Amino acid sequence: AKIRYANTYRLESHNKFRDYVVRDKAQAILTNKLQQAKYDGVSSPSLCASISEEILQAMKELDFDRYKYVVSVLIVEKAGQAINVASRWVWDVQRDTWVSAECETETFIALALITACYYE
Secondary structure, X not given: OOOOOOOOOOOOOOOOOOHHHHHHHHHHHHHHHHOOOOOXXXXXXXXXXXXXXXXXXXXXXXXXXXXXXXXXXXXXXOOOOOOOOOOOXXXXXXXXXXXXXXXXXXXXXEEXXXXXXXXX
16 A cells, blocks of 8 residues: 655745855855866866856755755956846745855956755
8 A cells, every 4th residue: 555645734944044054165165176276268167067066965965955956156267357147036035045155266256156946
């Protein structure tokens, strides 16, 4: 016989997303990976991918239940330009959130954007 479970009707997370913990973790990962690096346009895409995977794995280890994550990492060469980064989402203002972390070196700026979307 198949076991059937009753609905819990729980709408809140037991372990709520704490943005300061995520920001500190992402900042530490960026700093550790990039503190001695120099900008290279060829290897930057693979570096962004590996850093975003590492940040995503760290978010999963923090075990905030009922959240899904989107991690985006940008590495931009310093050339005296201004940078505007924008993103657009459809989300629940009460539960969904985002965190950013950045690392600046002599030759580039790295920005990590972590989006946490609550799901029921």
